[in-house]
Amino acid sequence: MSGYDSSDDDGDVVLLVCVMDSVVRKIRRQSRVPKHVSSFSGHEKMCELITGHEGLLLEHIRMNRDCFHRLVTLFTVQNRLQETHTLIVQKQLMMFLTMVAHGDSNRRTSYEWKHSGETVSRYIDTISSHLVQLASRFIVPPDFDAVSTVIADNRRFFPYFQGCVGAIDGTHIPCVVDADVAAAYRNRKGHDARVLNVATSNPAFMFPHAPEGKYYLVDAGYKNKPGFLAPFRGQNYNLHDRRQEDGDRRKEIEETAFNPEDDVVDYGNAEYDVGEASTQQQQREESNDMGHIRDHIENAMWNDRLD
16 A cells, blocks of 8 residues: 655645646736727827827927927937837927926826837936926027017007016926925915025026116016016006006006006015025115116106107
8 A cells, every 4th residue: 555645736736826827827918908009099199290280289289380390300410319110209209298288197198199108207308308408508698789579569668668678477387296395396475586586696597687777577476676677566457457447548558557556575584595685775775776767667658648
């Protein structure tokens, strides 16, 4: 009578498990549903946008066809992007522009353009880096000696605003940051003014300061100071509301009306180190200097209107 050998049963169990695992894997492969199966491929979508109605392209990438082609040429000539067997340069840029124009997520962009999330992330990062490098080529100081055609060719603005070299307004950018630094990125009253103070006081940012006698137009979120002309505070600048409030004034006066109120603004406690601050008296004197310019513009416009 032979003895019982348990090792044979153990071997059978291991073999059975391996067979079952192989069968399960095969079934899963056969039943797997492909993720990117749309009949409308990313390449076809790109071709439709490029060759279709220009308004559709503008809606998708916030850029007209000529500007898009020039951007493609720039990236191609400078060898900043290389064509691959799945992504030509046009498609790489189109994917990036569509994502940033609409604030789309990685997942949505991956679905729309039929590429993996890793591929999308890699090209978004690459193109973003190249655009930052190109910034100094396109973001340049204005010509302080020239008067913008927007002003020079419009009798409502010229000669009153011939000293204007540009306009500055706050920009709200949605972003996702770590929780421990989120407070610094949260929008609140006075934030734009503090950002401008940092940008204009730190030489590292190379802010193009307007020369004496010239100025940037800023909104009521900022205050008057040399080189920056703000409107009178408390004045309603909405054209429709102005017409309801004062039907006697024509469009020229409604759009540029001034209200002589104190425009010294208290922005609360600053959160940024902007170096040595001016004394309160100096700030008032600087504000008054720009206030005189503003008063002169107001009087000139009103006198011309009466004439």
